Amino acid sequence: xxxxxxIIHKSKKSNARVGKIYTPHGIINTPSFVAVGTNGTIKALxxxxxxxxxxxxxxxxxYHLILQPGSKLIQKAGGIHKFIxxxxxxxxxxxxxxxxxxxxxxxxSELKSKGAKKTNCTLLKITEDGATFRSYRDGTKVxxxxxxxxxxxxxxxxxIIIPLDELPPYHMDLKALERSLDRTHRWEKRSLDYHLxxxxxxxxxAVIHGGINKNLREKSSKYLTNLDFDGFAIGGSVGKxxxxxxxxxxxxxxxxxxxxxxxxxxxxxxxxxxxxxPLGLDTFDSSYPTKAARHGFVLTKSKGIKLTKKExxxxxxxxxxxxxxxxxxxxxxxxxxHLFKAKELTALSLASIHNLHFMVEYMKDxxxxxxxxxx
Amino acid sequence: xxxxxxIIHKSKKSNARVGKIYTPHGIINTPSFVAVGTNGTIKALxxxxxxxxxxxxxxxxxYHLILQPGSKLIQKAGGIHKFIxxxxxxxxxxxxxxxxxxxxxxxxSELKSKGAKKTNCTLLKITEDGATFRSYRDGTKVxxxxxxxxxxxxxxxxxIIIPLDELPPYHMDLKALERSLDRTHRWEKRSLDYHLxxxxxxxxxAVIHGGINKNLREKSSKYLTNLDFDGFAIGGSVGKxxxxxxxxxxxxxxxxxxxxxxxxxxxxxxxxxxxxxPLGLDTFDSSYPTKAARHGFVLTKSKGIKLTKKExxxxxxxxxxxxxxxxxxxxxxxxxxHLFKAKELTALSLASIHNLHFMVEYMKDxxxxxxxxxx
Numbered sequence: 001x002x003x004x005x006x007i008i009h010k011s012k013k014s015n016a017r018v019g020k021i022y023t024p025h026g027i028i029n030t031p032s033f034v035a036v037g038t039n040g041t042i043k044a045l046x047x048x049x050x051x052x053x054x055x056x057x058x059x060x061x062x063y064h065l066i067l068q069p070g071s072k073l074i075q076k077a078g079g080i081h082k083f084i085x086x087x088x089x090x091x092x093x094x095x096x097x098x099x100x101x102x103x104x105x106x107x108x109s110e111l112k113s114k115g116a117k118k119t120n121c122t123l124l125k126i127t128e129d130g131a132t133f134r135s136y137r138d139g140t141k142v143x144x145x146x147x148x149x150x151x152x153x154x155x156x157x158x159x160i161i162i163p164l165d166e167l168p169p170y171h172m173d174l175k176a177l178e179r180s181l182d183r184t185h186r187w188e189k190r191s192l193d194y195h196l197x198x199x200x201x202x203x204x205x206a207v208i209h210g211g212i213n214k215n216l217r218e219k220s221s222k223y224l225t226n227l228d229f230d231g232f233a234i235g236g237s238v239g240k241x242x243x244x245x246x247x248x249x250x251x252x253x254x255x256x257x258x259x260x261x262x263x264x265x266x267x268x269x270x271x272x273x274x275x276x277x278p279l280g281l282d283t284f285d286s287s288y289p290t291k292a293a294r295h296g297f298v299l300t301k302s303k304g305i306k307l308t309k310k311e312x313x314x315x316x317x318x319x320x321x322x323x324x325x326x327x328x329x330x331x332x333x334x335x336x337x338h339l340f341k342a343k344e345l346t347a348l349s350l351a352s353i354h355n356l357h358f359m360v361e362y363m364k365d366x367x368x369x370x371x372x373x374x375x
Numbered sequence: 376x377x378x379x380x381x382i383i384h385k386s387k388k389s390n391a392r393v394g395k396i397y398t399p400h401g402i403i404n405t406p407s408f409v410a411v412g413t414n415g416t417i418k419a420l421x422x423x424x425x426x427x428x429x430x431x432x433x434x435x436x437x438y439h440l441i442l443q444p445g446s447k448l449i450q451k452a453g454g455i456h457k458f459i460x461x462x463x464x465x466x467x468x469x470x471x472x473x474x475x476x477x478x479x480x481x482x483x484s485e486l487k488s489k490g491a492k493k494t495n496c497t498l499l500k501i502t503e504d505g506a507t508f509r510s511y512r513d514g515t516k517v518x519x520x521x522x523x524x525x526x527x528x529x530x531x532x533x534x535i536i537i538p539l540d541e542l543p544p545y546h547m548d549l550k551a552l553e554r555s556l557d558r559t560h561r562w563e564k565r566s567l568d569y570h571l572x573x574x575x576x577x578x579x580x581a582v583i584h585g586g587i588n589k590n591l592r593e594k595s596s597k598y599l600t601n602l603d604f605d606g607f608a609i610g611g612s613v614g615k616x617x618x619x620x621x622x623x624x625x626x627x628x629x630x631x632x633x634x635x636x637x638x639x640x641x642x643x644x645x646x647x648x649x650x651x652x653p654l655g656l657d658t659f660d661s662s663y664p665t666k667a668a669r670h671g672f673v674l675t676k677s678k679g680i681k682l683t684k685k686e687x688x689x690x691x692x693x694x695x696x697x698x699x700x701x702x703x704x705x706x707x708x709x710x711x712x713h714l715f716k717a718k719e720l721t722a723l724s725l726a727s728i729h730n731l732h733f734m735v736e737y738m739k740d741x742x743x744x745x746x747x748x749x750x
Contacts, residue, residue: 039717041709043707048705059719069688077691077709085705248682313444316452330423330460334452335415342414345720346421 001026003159003203003230005261009290012373014278015253019229021057021261021282023089023159024201025081028056030261031277031366033268033359034091039062041083042356043290044348053325053353054360057089057160059285062152063098063144067137071155072290079157087218091160091205091285094149094191097235097265099123099133100167126166128183146190154200162233163191165207170237174213181216184209185223192227201229205263211237212244214251221255230234231261234281238267246275253280270299270362277366278375289359293351296340299358305333307351312337376401378534378578378605380636387748389653390628395635396432396606399533399576400456400466403431405636406652406741409466409660410644411440415459417731418665419723422461428700428728429735432464432535436662437527438473438519442512446530454532466535466580466660469524469566471642472610474498474508475542503558505539515651522566529575537608538566540582545612549588556591559584560598567602578605580638586612587619589626596630606636607624609656613642621650628655645674645737652741653750664734668726669717674733680708684727687712700732701725 004022011017012174021028034057035050041056042050050058065071077083080090100209103123122134130145146164154159173177188206195204206224210216224232234252239245249264256262263280264272268286276284280372289299296307298319305312305319318328319336327336327350339347369375379397386392396403403456409432410425417425417433425433435455440446452458454467499511505520512749521539528536539562543555563581569598570579580601585591599607609627614620624639631637636657639647643661651659664674671682673694680687680694693703694711702711714722744750 034424039714041714041719041721044720044724046705046725048701059660064717068717069709073689073709073713076689083707083710083713085674085710138670314448314451326423332452332458334444334448335458335460338448338458339414342439342443344414345419345723346416348720349419349724350421352463 002201002346005231005259007259007328009371011278011370011375014375015280016278016370016375017280017282018367018370019261019282021089021145023203025087025089025159026056028089028283029363029367031273031363031370032056032283033061033273033282033289033363034263035290035356036285036287037062037084038287039068040065040080042352043217043245044294044345044352045185045356047084049326049353050356051086051088053356055356057091057283057285058086059078060090060092060156060158061095061098061154062092063095065092065156066095066142068139068154071152075155075157080357081157089160090158092153092156093162094164094207095144095152096131096164097167099131099144102133104137104167104169130187131166133257139201146187147194150194154195154198154202154261157200158202160203160231161195162205162207163188163195165209165235167236168209168211170211170240172211177211177213177216180221181209185220188219188224190228192229194298197226205229205231205233205261205315206255207233207235207265208252209236210252212239212248214248217248217252218255221252225255225257229260232256233263233265235265242271242275245272246279249276249279249281268359273362273366277370290352290354293355294348296347296351297363298336298351299355307333307336307347309337319354323354323357323361325354327354327357377576378608380634382634384746386653386745386750389707389750390655391653391745391750392655392657393742393745394508394636394657396464398578400462400464400477400534401431401663403464403658404738404742406648406738406745407431407658408648408663408664408738409434409638409658410731411436411660411662411736413457413662414443415440415455417727419669419720419727420731424701424728426461426463427732430463430731432466432658432660433461433661435467435531435533436473437467437524437531438470438527440467440531441527442510446527448602450530450532456532464535464726465526465533466537467531467533468537468640469539470519470527471506471524471539472542474506474519477508477511479542498612501541503561505562506541521562522569525566525569527571529570529577532575533577535578535580535606536570537580537582538563538570540584540610542611547586550601552586552588552591556584556595560595562723563599564602567604571603578635580604580606580608582608582610582640583627583631584611585627587614587623589623592623592627593630596627600630600632604635606638607631608638608640610640617646617650620647621654624651624654624656643734648737648741652745664705664730665727668730669723671722671726673711673726674730682708683715684712684713694729698729698732698736700729702729702732704733
């Protein structure tokens, strides 16, 4: 099956749409939550479970995969799907995000005034060619260029791939931001050119940059939509709070074609989803649901439950009586509370299953509401 | 179903036997490997998976359960089976082993000259009444007596329970060992008396002590087999190597009734199983297969595989081509190698599934061989 995006229904109430992304490994029903499986696995779960939960698209990180086990090994295994035993769609990023965020600190930690993670600062040099960083695994120097990132993503063989971009720090003056954006565009163009020489049945999404500057967001959208990309991902900082984010997304998406899929990079909490789906965003990757689960926080239709709280100790019902997930079908809040208190690894798996199932059901519900023009 | 032990076949070649232990929660086919789920879960797996693997008896630790979540909470939940969602048989120990081994260090670490684990030395006092220790969880003092241990085990509600015993250090002079044995016998008698007042459809196995002294092992066997126990567990130190162990087990088992089940406490590695099954031992609990799995060591019919070894990196076949376990059916050595290298929790679960499945199949094969008088 070739890559294709089909819009099934456009809401009469907003720019929300229900669609289907066709990929060589099956269909993604949009809007869709994309689970993050950095190293080729969702943490604390295995890929057969992930498939049974109904996660239609999984996000793997090229940065991690090129360092361990290496993209050539994955190619030798027959590609990422075969290597990790997942028969359904996979997307990989370029590796750029990790290289730059390890150096500058993530936008989130910068906003929280945590500064850069000094210990992991492995970025050695940025030139027009690419970014040189030191492997956190064995200390060797690695040069990531647009071409090497795409080649790695070709070896890995995900259904959707992403061009190399530069991730500017949140606080950067306009001149520097403009220079960074221009370089990102040159890198994305080089990535696309390399990709088009050998599509290998993969789709490529551009990454729209420009930070919190509307002129630059517009410039980025105009430049990238003129190139032969299959979809558009919104990257970089989109603001320091949800209101700024909505404003920037609304503005940016107006400059994107209506008939191609839009992805929001790294954001997938419920509040952000609720605000950005009506703007016309289709897919969202986030490690939030699984990370929250490992910290004992499970998602519910109300405000969620912190499993370690005393009030759950004697609650012999599931997280949610109406939930059909494996965890709710088999285990009580009391038992989950106990497993977290006893620091059992089993707790992390069971909470992760619930949260991913919650996201799948949440998105099903969203699609239903869009079909009924309620969103 | 009431507790009953039925011998299906006695080998013509040895004292090995194939049997069935009937319990209120189903049948245990013996010889059987008993998986250790200290806190009411096998580490890194959940109880539905454990059942699907075919683990017929699970061993939970009363010491841990009384400290977290507490035996009364388990009773309130409807008993351990309901609390942890396991419908098949469970055995609990008395808590004595942990209290004493935390104080004196385990026999294994003593033999390896590691000395006692000083940091965890929580045993405060031993009197005729029982043992007082400090909770590692909240620092409170806890008095464990034969009666309180059995009451906790009644609240927990396992199918098979164990009387409180004193675990003497490996190096103890004869006089002290004799005194310890006499106290253990008084404690076991008190445990049994308390149990018989309210059997609650549970069976109780005595624990034969006497360390590495044959006279004392004989004395212990004679004393305990005269009481109304449903089975016999061999506890304490049985020697500092496998030859000493076989010698002591052979000697001890001669003094045990032929028609009751024999359990070997805390030993379940393949070499020990091979030597002790022909002596007439029926069940074996050990955390070895799951602990080894979490350290990346998987069991095979030959010498096992250390998954992190370089030689597995490019091996795109399962751990064992003929293995029918979930892990071997779905994942390759190369992927498992990668998951361990990437420090993914998923690795621990997948390796544990394989090792437990291996033990179940190993025991099936042993039973078949006994039925054919090959063992």
